[in-house]
Amino acid sequence: MSVTVEEVSDGDAWNDLLARSPGASPFHRFEFLEVCADHAGATLHPFVGYRGAEPIGLFPVFEMRKGPFTAAFSPPPDLKVHYLGPAPLNPGGLKRRKRDRRNRRFVEAVLDRVDREFDPRYVNVRTSPAYDDERPFLWAGYDATPRYTYVLDLTRDEEDLLTAFSKDLRRAVRREADGFEIAEAGTDGIERIVEAAAARHAEKGADYNVTPSFVADVARELPDGMLHAHVCREHGEFCGGEVSLEHDGTVYGWQSAGDVSRSVPVYDLMYWHAFRAAKARGCESYDLLGANNPDLCTYKAKFAPDLRTYQALNRGSWEMKAAARLYKRLR
Structure with missing residues (x-):
């Protein structure tokens, strides 16, 4: 069965679904997303994937326009929002084959909708450490850069x-x-x-x-x-x-x-x-949010935390990627 994608504008409905995702973070809360959209000057698209009538994943995307160009982000830039991207729902009881297929179809369906509706020149997604299968992005032509954080066991x-x-x-x-x-x-x-x-x-x-x-x-x-x-x-x-x-x-x-x-x-x-x-x-745990800066890592490592990995995924023309790198240096 194919996956359909809809936008959910009801914050309570979104948060109720979020409670069923082991890959969610506080950054996925609907209230947080709305504040981000307001301060980033972006349009929020709170996508939910369905297999038939069953919701299978959340994927908030922010549409940003600069002149003639459109970009899509999850999370939006410049707000110190470390994680966002897909949050699968109830994946734990699925066998590996079904879990992989559901994740792939869900991500592909959202990315296809983003391409159809926004036609972005650049897309950037940063997952949470709990999201452990970024292969659908790689198969869709995205570049992946591993990122790191420290998590302390409480x-x-x-x-x-x-x-x-x-x-x-x-x-x-x-x-x-x-x-x-x-x-x-x-x-x-x-x-x-x-x-x-x-x-x-x-x-x-x-x-x-x-x-x-x-x-x-x-x-x-x-x-x-x-x-x-x-x-x-x-x-x-x-x-x-x-x-x-x-x-x-x-x-x-x-x-x-x-x-x-x-x-x-x-x-x-x-x-x-x-x-x-x-x-x-x-x-039960404390995420120190970041283990990517050598100087900060030297300090944070004193707490003897565990190292976790997440992914920065992006797709775009060479010119747009170069512009994004320049923007990061100059902003």
Whole structure:
């Protein structure tokens, strides 16, 4: 039976289906997608694949137009949305042959619809680590680049978790930090964290196009308990903070900033607090969202996380790929 593709504009219906996908992330939530579309200046196409009347997968795609050219993204660029792409529904009970066939037909059906309706000159998809079969994209002529992230297992007790850390990290989180405190953050705190992250990236000459209003809008639109934000203060003065997202037992460390000139190890204490808080809520893992920058990897590896792989997939003319690379360097 062939696969048909429809757009689902009912956010509740989309989120109900999302709950049936082991490959979903908080970035797949309908509220999150709508905020992304608004801030990216893109048109959201929340595609659902059906085999007969049975929904078999979700695949949100963002259509972006620049002059005479159209591009398709999943996720949209410049918003620090690490994963998106296909989210298969209920694949666990299928035998390998049926699972492969369903995944292939679903992805092909969505890509065919994108080509028919948008005729994009460039397409970019970034999957989640839970999506483990990108072959339909390769067979459709897409180029694949492996990407990496670190995921920390929170099912261990706190002492075992701490024992696995590097020696200097253990010493840092066990030492008394006089005058240092971490507290939950509201909208003002969230905006302050994003501003600090932007300043930190600017100091390094690195790209960071996330705005305080974007993260504040995400915080406002997501259901309670999905976004967590904390600010760090030393003797009452702001010195950092983090914003994380939670979905299906995993916390995603989304945005963070810390003042490394302080007398206390802000990042060490901030992450340790985030891990403990996630563990206290019953979460089983913490995704550090990224293991692709050598300098950041050196730091994140101190937590003794597991390495996971996901894929960056793209298709387009040589000119459009070159333009995309140039855009990434100059944006």
